[in-house]
Amino acid sequence: MNHxxxxxxxxxAPPPNPLRNGGGRGRCSVDDFxxxxxxxxxxxxxxxxxxxxxLGPLGRMRILDSSTPGLVRAMDRLGVDVAAATPCPACxxxxxxxxxxxxxxxxxxxxERIFGYMSANPLYPREAEAELARCLAAGLxxxxxxxxxxxxxxxxxxxxxxEFAAEHGLPVxxxxxxxxxxxxxxxxxRYPGIHWILAHGGISDPxxxxxxxxxxxxxxxxxxxxxxxxxxxxxxxQSGLEDKLLWGTDAAFLNGAGQLGRxxxxxxxxxxxxxxxxxxxxxxxxxxxxxx
Amino acid sequence: xxxDCECLMGRPKQPxxxxxxxxxxxxxxxxxxxxxxxxxxxxxxxxGCLDAAPEIGNALLMEExxxxxxxxxAWFLTPDGIEGEWQPAAAVExxxxxxxxxxxxxxxxxxxxxxxxxxxxxxxxxLAALESHRAVxxxxxxxxxxxxxxxxxxxxxxxxxxxxxxxxxxxxxxxYRLMALHRNLHLxxxxxxxxxxxxxxxxxxxxxxxxxxxxxxxxxxxxxALAMLNYADITDADRRAIAGENLQRLLDEVKx
Numbered sequence: 406m407n408h409x410x411x412x413x414x415x416x417x418a419p420p421p422n423p424l425r426n427g428g429g430r431g432r433c434s435v436d437d438f439x440x441x442x443x444x445x446x447x448x449x450x451x452x453x454x455x456x457x458x459x460l461g462p463l464g465r466m467r468i469l470d471s472s473t474p475g476l477v478r479a480m481d482r483l484g485v486d487v488a489a490a491t492p493c494p495a496c497x498x499x500x501x502x503x504x505x506x507x508x509x510x511x512x513x514x515x516x517e518r519i520f521g522y523m524s525a526n527p528l529y530p531r532e533a534e535a536e537l538a539r540c541l542a543a544g545l546x547x548x549x550x551x552x553x554x555x556x557x558x559x560x561x562x563x564x565x566x567x568e569f570a571a572e573h574g575l576p577v578x579x580x581x582x583x584x585x586x587x588x589x590x591x592x593x594x595r596y597p598g599i600h601w602i603l604a605h606g607g608i609s610d611p612x613x614x615x616x617x618x619x620x621x622x623x624x625x626x627x628x629x630x631x632x633x634x635x636x637x638x639x640x641x642x643q644s645g646l647e648d649k650l651l652w653g654t655d656a657a658f659l660n661g662a663g664q665l666g667r668x669x670x671x672x673x674x675x676x677x678x679x680x681x682x683x684x685x686x687x688x689x690x691x692x693x694x695x696x697x
Numbered sequence: 698x699x700x701d702c703e704c705l706m707g708r709p710k711q712p713x714x715x716x717x718x719x720x721x722x723x724x725x726x727x728x729x730x731x732x733x734x735x736x737x738x739x740x741x742x743x744x745g746c747l748d749a750a751p752e753i754g755n756a757l758l759m760e761e762x763x764x765x766x767x768x769x770x771a772w773f774l775t776p777d778g779i780e781g782e783w784q785p786a787a788a789v790e791x792x793x794x795x796x797x798x799x800x801x802x803x804x805x806x807x808x809x810x811x812x813x814x815x816x817x818x819x820x821x822x823x824l825a826a827l828e829s830h831r832a833v834x835x836x837x838x839x840x841x842x843x844x845x846x847x848x849x850x851x852x853x854x855x856x857x858x859x860x861x862x863x864x865x866x867x868x869x870x871x872x873y874r875l876m877a878l879h880r881n882l883h884l885x886x887x888x889x890x891x892x893x894x895x896x897x898x899x900x901x902x903x904x905x906x907x908x909x910x911x912x913x914x915x916x917x918x919x920x921x922a923l924a925m926l927n928y929a930d931i932t933d934a935d936r937r938a939i940a941g942e943n944l945q946r947l948l949d950e951v952k953x
Contacts, residue, residue: 442920443735445927467868469894479893482928611715631865633888633913633921640716657893659865662928663921664891670734670920 438678442669445662447484452683454520454690455480455488455661457578457604457627457653461507463493471657473511477518479656483665486683488654489690491522491549491578499554501526501536509543520690522549522578527562537569547690551580558588567596576600576690578627582608586617593621600689602651605629607637615644625689628681629655633663638671638681650681651689699736699923700941702835703861703885703911706768707744707757722915724761724768731767734919736912738767740944742802742835746773759796769948771800771835774827776813776820785823793830799951800833805841815845817852824849828856830952837862843871850879857947859883859909863890868898876903883947886939887911888921896929896939905935909944 441448461471471493480488490511495504501524508521523540525533525548537548548570556562558579570577579589581603593601606614606626618626626649628638641650652668654661668681686692706727713720720726722744731739741762746754751773762768772792776785792798805815815836817824827834836846838860850858863872863884875882876899886896886908899908910926912919926939 442924442927445924445929466866467870469868469892469898471893475894482930607716631889631891632916633891633918634716635914635916635918636720637716638918654893658867659891660893660895660925663888663925665928666921666924667918669924670918 438669438675438682441484442666447482448665448669448682449484451679452687453483453485453487454652454683454686454692455485455654455656456602456625456651456686456689457629458488458490458656458661459493459496459658460490460511461492461494461504463658464498466658468657473507473514473519476511476656477515479654479661480518483661485654485661487518487520487686487692488656489520489522489547489578489686491524495524496522496549496551496580497553499526501532505536505540505545508545509540512544516544520547521545522547524549524551524554525566526554527560527566528556530562530565534565534569537566541573541575547576547578549578549580552583552585553580558585559591567592567599570599571596574598574691576602578602578604580604586610586613590617593617593624597623599623600625600691602627602689604653605655606641606646606650607634611637611640612644615641615646618649619645625649625651625685627651627653628667629653629659629664630667631655631659633667638667639673642671642673642677642681647677647680648685651686652682698738698941698945699734699910700944701731701736701739701912701914701919702859702909702944703887704739704741704914705744706741706761706915707748707754709744710748717916720915724765727768727914728765730912730914730919734912734923736919737941738769739912739914740769740771740800740835742771742773746802747804751775769800770796770798771802771833772796772798774801774803774823776803776815776823785820786826789823789826789830789832793832793951793953797953799948799953800835801827802835805836805845815841815849817848820849821852824853824856828853831855831857831950833857833859833947833951835859835861838864843875846882847875847878850875850882854879854881857881857883857950859885859947861885861911862887865889865891865895867892867895873902876907880907883907883909883943885909885911886922886925887913888917888919888925889913891921891925894930896925897931900929900931900935905931905938906943906946908939910940
């Protein structure tokens with residue numbers, strides 16, 4: 406285990422961040438994540454990456470604080486080093502450029518803390534291609550797709566999005582909850598260079614997440630799940646996903662502390678918790694090589 | 698001290714499968730979970746009241762928790778009593794005086810055909826009996842229409858109601874309105890209330906005294922509930938109130 410926080414993997418030489426050194430209500434013992442959860446103390450003994458969170462408003466749901474500073478404040482309370490954020494207006498509501506601009510602004514304001522996802526609407530292919538290129542140039546380093554946008558993931562028009570991700574080595578976070586995995590499975594094989602992250606692991610047909618996560622080296626499963634089912638994290642680990650689970654909050658919808666508690670209090674080893682909270686994400690997001 | 702307001706024990710008709718396979722949510726399992734998470738006491742309902750007759754579930758509850766003083770019973774009551782006769786007031790009297798049970802729960806219309814209409818014109822005798830003792834009524838968000846909830850909170854302002862299974866819909870406008878209108882409405886803060894900054898916002902708007910810690914046992918990971926409370930950006934006094942003081946106060950205020 407890493408016993409102390411390391412520099413942010415998003416930048417080569419991040420500036421000192423006073424919020425990351427000694428803030429909060431206490432420090433954890435070296436390997437006891439339970440202590441953190443019990444004390445409400447930020448996790449400091451391991452790299453923590455939120456692989457799935459959101460910025461900006463969503464439709465008519467009254468999200469309480471979906472601002473970038475609000476997200477960073479919440480990250481500091483929990484001890485989250487880096488959050489991979491996708492703006493709701495882009496990935497779900499179809500206001501693509503407006504939403505992507507929120508992510509671009511977040512990455513510029515917090516380059517050491519925010520990993521930005523971009524989104525595109527493949528049903529407008531010419532716009533989509535230009536938008537992806539614009540976002541890549543502006544510093545976004547992943548793609549978020551959501552079936553709520555309309556087309557199924559195996560819709561032919563999505564091919565340009567997958568080609569773009571493969572060409573530039575971008576991870577793809579895909580919302581799941583219904584039959585999305587069936588739409589994606591052929592793509593796992595066709596694009597072995599893409600790291601596919603399946604959102605909301607276990608929300609429907611949990612064994613399916615285990616099967617694809619253990620079958621395909623390029624498939625990861627994120628833990629975000631509003632209902633916080635008892636035993637699911639442990640069951641995933643026992644089923645072989647120890648190196649494939651990526652922790653996430655689904656903030657600013659869900660309560661990030663609750664999602665963190667599912668891992669901190671899980672009946673698994675501290676080493677397994679460290680993998681789920683961040684070590685696996687380093688690999689999935691390609692963060693081990695330093696600069697973004 | 699953690700005092701859990703949202704637990705449903707009892708073996709389900711069909712065993713859990715998947716991640717929860719092998720879990721039997723009996724008293725031993727519940728007590729073990731409480732020990733693991735540092736929960737001192739728990740208010741407990743019994744699944745038998747849903748799967749079988751309420752009186753069977755209530756009897757099973759009393760029998761199974763008897764060796765565990767940290768488990769506090771909540772009885773399922775129906776608007777027509779529990780013994781097949783129309784005597785809800787007598788049922789409440791017996792629950793309080795003979796069995797020393799201070800908390801009731803029931804289903805309203807919605808989940809299945811065995812639900813009961815809790816509108817005051819239909820369930821008024823039961824609700825009046827509960828109110829006269831300040832006995833606590835637990836209701837699930839999914840099981841009661843909000844208009845009905847408004848009507849019973851209006852009609853029986855001396856009866857504390859605790860809403861279980863509060864969902865995750867951000868700033869839930871009708872729920873906020875009900876909280877503003879009714880001082881006798883309380884909310885269980887369980888993992889299902891997975892709202893970013895939600896606990897903080899509820900405390901800002903309504904104070905902490907009507908929020909209660911709920912683990913969501915047996916279907917939720919109780920550690921999620923614990924972390925939600927422990928990491929909330931609220932005062933330690935508010936945290937203690939939600940953790941257990943508020944539920945204890947409600948029980949202390951019941952007039953047997």
